Amino acid sequence: MAMLDNNAPVGVFDSGVGGLTVAREIMRQIPEERIVYFGDTARVPYGSKSKDTVIRYSRQIIRFLRTEHVKAIVIACNTASAHALETVQKESDIPIIGVINAGARTAVRATRNGKIGVIGTEGTVGSGIYTEVMKKLRQDIEVTGKSCPLFVPLVEEGLLHDSVTDEIASRYLSVLKSKYIDTLVLGCTHYPLLRSTIGRLMGEDVTLVNPAYETALELKELLKAQGLNREADAPLTGEKYQFFVSDLAEKFTDFATSILPSEVKETRKINIEEY
């Protein structure tokens, strides 16, 4: 184990802006922690890319975050958690967590009839990782996965409440409705933005699980258990929250400011391929 400073920041990364919903949850639940966020906006999206490529990208990002002396890392992207978490955990001497364990655990706890749905990118759903983790927690669970490739572009086009989004969502979700699931994991960080559409189509008896909340909780417990938690009154040198992207820094700053509790003053662009 490296010598870790509990005043050091937590690294959080995603293929783009989606992971900010996880960062926001960490800011809410553990306001004393510092965060270094990286969004891979030059290579976004990850959802349709291969396991090998997503592992390579994740390794580069982790190498970058290490140069910022992070004490722990949260992979705030379902696709990267699905493809890369296991590999990068083995290579790392600092703790790394993803969003999938937290999401799976919450869903297994929430279901009454044992039938759970998972929606996500092709990479996340195709990996079968949610099913694997849930079945370890409870063997008789029945999991139905459905990839929803148009959800991210629809969200990025701003069509959160729109007849087209309704129509597409209704097609994607019909297979889940036909399985009588009572719990649905929103297995991509963009999907909570479609929560009202998805909730209306699935009906009020279906519990929607957003892994962000439970991931922040898992981080909090992990930091405490390893003595890595930051004291609220520890001296702060520099910005508490730092943001880095691989492209389009200004656009990122605007978006981050719109969804985080406080203004983002600056986002720095780096060449992630150099790491």
Added chain:
Amino acid sequence: MAMLDNNAPVGVFDSGVGGLTVAREIMRQIPEERIVYFGDTARVPYGSKSKDTVIRYSRQIIRFLRTEHVKAIVIACNTASAHALETVQKESDIPIIGVINAGARTAVRATRNGKIGVIGTEGTVGSGIYTEVMKKLRQDIEVTGKSCPLFVPLVEEGLLHDSVTDEIASRYLSVLKSKYIDTLVLGCTHYPLLRSTIGRLMGEDVTLVNPAYETALELKELLKAQGLNREADAPLTGEKYQFFVSDLAEKFTDFATSILPSEVKETRKINIEEY
């Protein structure tokens, strides 16, 4: 000028599979030419990324194509043509052409009322390059650009003939209809796959321009003018057409086989970041 071998292949590149429509047109019009195709499937799409990033990616790809000893390069991607062509042409000692000059020229020749529409990615339309080139050809031309960010995901989801695609297309195209354009440039290599939807919505009086045809013609004339054209009976060592991608080689092979005139036997995956 480097010493060029007219038996050498032509390099063709795109952010992914879309540029295959340009490669196909080259195969049809200049069947004697050899082609090395590169699709940047690990970093696709380019349409929403910055000029700087697209220039950096294009430079890497050109460095890779040079290792394959290409005698000329076709940027078969509107976004990369818009952002990078001018820069990489200045740096290169072999001829490089894009798809935009060809598309602009065809549209200016086709219009009767001088009102032309251009649809493409945010990058292509935002660059204003089509307008610039068209106005140089004919000063009184009136150009209306409209970015259509959902078209690529809709095509990739296979919704070529679908009520959702109709609805989205009808929203995007309404501004062009209101300008009474009589010519519309399909300024993204994916869009010709939506030709029937776009044609129906615009009406039969609007001429749709696909830059691929004219780009192949421009290449043919360029090679001949520079004495670089390959003799049909020149000895062929190795494959006539070679395909490289940065991710998901098998998926690419299947897609390429489905749209090219002959079977693609193999696609090789390379790490483009190393170039």
